[in-house]
Each structure stands twice: as C-alpha cells, then as structure tokens.
Amino acid sequence: MYKIAVAGTGYVGLVAGVCFAEMGHQVTCVDIDENKVNLMKSGISPIYEKDLQELMQKNYNTGRINYTTNYQAAYKDADAVFLGVGTPEKADGSADLSSIATVARQVAESVEKDCLVVVKSTVPVGTNDKVEQFIQDFLVHNVNVEVASNPEFLAQGSAVHDTLHAERIIIGTETEWAEKILKAIYEPFHLPIVSVNRRSAEMIKYASNDFLALKISYMNDIANLCELVGADIQDVAKGMSYDERIGAKFLNAGIGYGGSCFPKDTQALDYLAKQNGYELKTVKAGIDVNKEQKTVLYKKASNRLITFSGLKVAVLGLTFKPGTDDLREAPSLENIPLLLEQGSDVYAYDPVGADNFAKVYPEGLHGKGNITYVDCVEDALQDANVCFVFTEWGEVKATTPQKYQELMRTPLVYDGRNIYDVEEMKQAKVEYHSIGREPGKRQVTKESAYDFQST
Ligand code: NAD
Numbered sequence: 398m399y400k401i402a403v404a405g406t407g408y409v410g411l412v413a414g415v416c417f418a419e420m421g422h423q424v425t426c427v428d429i430d431e432n433k434v435n436l437m438k439s440g441i442s443p444i445y446e447k448d449l450q451e452l453m454q455k456n457y458n459t460g461r462i463n464y465t466t467n468y469q470a471a472y473k474d475a476d477a478v479f480l481g482v483g484t485p486e487k488a489d490g491s492a493d494l495s496s497i498a499t500v501a502r503q504v505a506e507s508v509e510k511d512c513l514v515v516v517k518s519t520v521p522v523g524t525n526d527k528v529e530q531f532i533q534d535f536l537v538h539n540v541n542v543e544v545a546s547n548p549e550f551l552a553q554g555s556a557v558h559d560t561l562h563a564e565r566i567i568i569g570t571e572t573e574w575a576e577k578i579l580k581a582i583y584e585p586f587h588l589p590i591v592s593v594n595r596r597s598a599e600m601i602k603y604a605s606n607d608f609l610a611l612k613i614s615y616m617n618d619i620a621n622l623c624e625l626v627g628a629d630i631q632d633v634a635k636g637m638s639y640d641e642r643i644g645a646k647f648l649n650a651g652i653g654y655g656g657s658c659f660p661k662d663t664q665a666l667d668y669l670a671k672q673n674g675y676e677l678k679t680v681k682a683g684i685d686v687n688k689e690q691k692t693v694l695y696k697k698a699s700n701r702l703i704t705f706s707g708l709k710v711a712v713l714g715l716t717f718k719p720g721t722d723d724l725r726e727a728p729s730l731e732n733i734p735l736l737l738e739q740g741s742d743v744y745a746y747d748p749v750g751a752d753n754f755a756k757v758y759p760e761g762l763h764g765k766g767n768i769t770y771v772d773c774v775e776d777a778l779q780d781a782n783v784c785f786v787f788t789e790w791g792e793v794k795a796t797t798p799q800k801y802q803e804l805m806r807t808p809l810v811y812d813g814r815n816i817y818d819v820e821e822m823k824q825a826k827v828e829y830h831s832i833g834r835e836p837g838k839r840q841v842t843k844e845s846a847y848d849f850q851s852t
Contacts, residue, residue, distance in 0.1 A: 398421050400423045401423065404479065405481040405500075405518075408446070409518070410479070415453055416560040416586075419461075425471040427466065445749050446720075447556075474510055476512065477579075478513075480515065480518050482500055484661075492521055498531065501514070507537075508542055512541075513545055513579065514532060515546075515579065516547065517549045519658065520546075523599070546567075548567050548599065550563060550602075564589070565590070565591050566586070569592075570592065603662055607663050610662070611683040613651075614653075616647075630834060631815065634650070653687045655717030660687070667681055694832075695732050708783060711777040712736075713774060713785070715747035715750040715754045716753075724750055750788075786816065798821050801822075810822070810827055810828065812831040
C-alpha cells in the first residue's frame with residue numbers, strides 16, 4: 398500500500414485517485430477549487446462518469462480516499478504525487494504548462510521525504526526533464542525527488558472502466574528506483590506494463606492520440622468523397638474493417654472529433670514538430686479536415702434552406718460524445734452560434750450536458766436567435782422545421798424515424814453521427830442527410846453491420 402497524492406481532480410486525476418484507492422492505496426486528492434473539494438467530500442462527483450460516484454462514496458467511507466485544497470499536508474509525506482492537472486492549448490497551439498509548473502513548485506516546497514512525482518497529464522516531449530530540474534531547483538528539504546511519466550489513455554464516458562481495465566500502462570522512468578515504485582503502485586491492477594524512458598513515454602501518448610485523430614479525419618475525408626461519387630461510407634468501413642492491419646474500431650464517419658484531448662494534442666504535436674524544425678504533414682492534414690468537418694452539416698442545411706431565421710431548430714446532443722457532460726470542442730459549440738446568428742429558434746436536448754451548455758449560452762435571446770433547453774427528445778422535435786443530431790446518446794438513437802415524421806413540422810434531419818438507417822428514414826418520409834451516405838442507396842443491413850467503436 399502506498400501513500401499517494403493526486404494533484405487535480407478532473408477526468409484524469411479524480412478517476413486515477415479513486416481507482417488507486419479501490420486498489421488499496423491511501424489517496425489524497427488535491428484541487429484548488431474549494432467548491433469541488435466540498436462537493437467531493439459530500440460524496441458527489443463534480444463530473445459525470447459511469448460508476449465514479451459510487452466508487453468515490455465506497456472508498457471515502459472506508460477512509461482510503463480524501464479530498465483537500467491543502468496541498469502541503471497532502472504532498473509532504475506522500476510516496477508518490479501524481480499530476481493530473483490540465484494542459485490546455487495556448488493561442489499558438491502549444492501546451493499551456495502553467496498548472497504543471499505550479500504543482501511542481503508546490504511539491505518542491507512541501508515534500509519532506511523521498512518522493513516520486515508522476516506526470517499523468519499530457520505534456521510535450523521533454524517536459525518531464527524540465528519538471529524534475531524545476532523541482533530540484535526549488536526543493537526545500539534534503540530529499541530525493543524523481544519524476545516519472547505515466548500518460549493516461551482513458552476515454553471520457555468510460556473512464557473508470559478504462560482505468561481499471563486499461564489495455565496497457567505506460568511508465569517512463571530514468572532510474573530503477575522510479576520504475577520499481579511505479580510498477581509496485583500498479584501491481585494490484587494486474588495490467589500489462591510497458592516500461593520505457595521518459596521521453597518515449599511522453600511521445601507514446603501524443604503519437605497514440607494523434608493517430609486516432611488522424612484515423613477519424615481520414616474516414617471523414619473518405620466519407621465526403623463517398624457522397625460525391627455515390628459510395629456508402631458504412632459499406633466502405635465495413636469492407637475495410639476485416640483487414641486486421643486496419644482494425645474495426647474508429648472507422649465511423651461523422652462531424653469530426655472534439656473533446657479535451659484530440660484537438661489540443663494534435664495542435665501540440667504539430668507545434669512541437671515545428672519547434673524542432675520539422676513539419677508533421679499528416680497531423681496537419683488531420684487537423685485541417687477536422688476543422689472543415691465540424692460545420693459540414695450546417696453548410697449542407699444552408700444550401701437546402703433559404704434562411705434559418707424564424708425556424709425552430711431541434712438540436713439533439715450537446716456534449717462532444719455520449720457518456721460525458723464535457724463540452725470541450727464539441728460540434729454543438731461550433732454550430733449553435735452559427736444557428737443563433739442566423740436567427741434560429743434553437744430547442745436543445747442533452748441528457749447531461751445542458752447545464753454546462755447553459756453556462757456559455759444561457760436560455761434566451763443571443764443576437765437574433767433564441768435558445769431553449771428541453772428535457773426530452775420529443776420536446777425538441779415538436780413542431781421543429783429542422784433537426785441536427787450532434788451526439789449519439791442512447792435516447793436519440795432510440796428515437797424512431799416515425800417520431801421525426803409525427804412530431805416535426807417539416808421532417809428534415811441532419812445527422813452528424815450516422816445513427817439512422819437511410820432506407821427506414823426514407824420509408825418514414827423523413828428527409829434525411831447524414832455523412833458519406835447517399836439517400837436511397839442500399840445500406841449495411843443491421844444484422845451484418847460491424848460494431849464500429851464510437852468516436
Ligand atoms: P480537467 O480540466 O478536467 O481537470 C484539471 C483539474 O486540475 C481541475 O479540477 C483544476 O481545478 C485542477 N487544478 C488546476 N491547478 C491545480 C493545482 N495547482 N493543484 C491542484 N489542482 C489543480 O483536466 P482533465 O481532462 O482531467 O485532463 C488533465 C490532463 O490529462 C490533461 O493534460 C489532459 O490532456 C490529460 N488527459 C485527459 C484525458 C481526458 O479524457 N480528459 C485523457 C487522457 C489524458
């Protein structure tokens with residue numbers, strides 16, 4: 398059992414802390430946000446993730462996890478301090494490392510015994526070397542502090558599962574001492590561990606994320622061409638998926654990737670390459686395709702309609718993917734302002750993301766347009782002139798083509814997640830536009846459709 402402190406209680410830090418506690422370690426989670434800390438102490442998770450709140454309560458009740466803003470108390474006698482603070486994108490595309498630097502300084506000034514500092518946050522290659530030097534420079538007590546890299550690969554929406562059943566744990570260390578401690582911390586998880594040096598570990602994270610982002614952009618690029626030449630992207634993806642070198646996952650076409658990782662990590666790797674005098678042409682292309690893709694349905698609808706002004710527009714899904722309340726880089730954030738600018742009357746539904754969206758766009762008038770949040774799919778669709786599907790939530794997928802026909806004033810649907818069968822929509826007399834699929838063309842049958850992993 399190790400005494401672990403975790404800095405930052407977002408998607409990465411809180412989930413890691415809770416899972417370490419679940420594995421028997423003694424964990425203190427530190428955050429600068431006092432409201433969050435009080436919420437967590439009262440047993441409520443500040444973020445929506447399946448199973449998280451239950452595990453928080455269970456481990457809090459057994460005394461294996463605690464929450465605090467008092468970093469000195471948490472860091473001073475910790476065996477390991479994990480960093481899960483944010484590394485958002487700066488205006489120039491580089492990663493903002495200010496929170497990492499703040500925690501590094503706090504650790505240096507607090508630790509009173511030998512301690513392993515483990516960077517879980519996604520940081521550019523070489524950052525861990527700097528963090529170690531920075532800590533040595535500001536160290537107050539005569540103790541040994543080393544830094545290890547342990548990038549995180551969880552996906553929001555399945556973060557707890559992904560942590561407890563990770564496909565691999567990457568550990569990047571420079572000494573046997575650091576490697577031994579980190580392996581011992583992860584020993585109770587019984588997961589495959591890949592042990593490399595720090596810089597390789599940092600690069601594994603970026604190379605993996607950027608590869609996945611590229612895969613999405615590649616399929617979206619092909620989908621756009623499919624539309625022009627009369628091919629069907631789902632049939633194409635199915636045919637591709639049998640090739641094990643390609644794999645069956647992440648082949649869905651849609652309105653582009655969002656979230657807190659792919660957009661900023663592609664930008665950060667592009668920036669890192671440029672800084673080193675190299676141009677990563679593939680990653681750059683992936684970024685460009687994604688930028689265009691986010692508004693591809695809005696552009697289609699603009700070509701179809703004379704105006705959005707005065708139209709009731711149903712928006713189904715606000716979060717960047719199902720299973721999370723996270724809106725970062727979600728297509729909704731790109732499209733809804735465009736709809737409001739054009740004077741649409743937007744009725745938005747999202748099972749968990751509406752409160753967060755309303756913080757950015759409170760209910761009411763925004764320029765020429767109005768936004769209202771509703772509690773169910775039906776209320777959004779009622780009397781709507783047009784509908785956009787941005788997130789493939791279960792309740793949206795379960796909405797039948799007949800419902801669109803019955804409830805909408807004009808059943809005109811733009812689906813950014815390809816969740817409906819083109820033929821069924823046609824039979825229900827719904828004018829249906831999706832990504833990379835020709836209306837009226839034969840679709841992959843339900844029985845034979847491959848289970849592509851959602852992006
Ligand atoms: P987040 O923004 O959800 O959470 C960061 C937390 O850190 C916030 O609660 C903030 O209050 C806290 N914080 C800021 N400064 C602090 C300080 N000095 N001390 C203690 N807490 C502090 O971030 P996230 O989504 O969990 O991402 C964290 C890192 O992990 C990023 O580098 C991200 O790229 C990476 N990552 C994220 C995911 C993901 O799916 N979200 C997956 C893999 C990796």
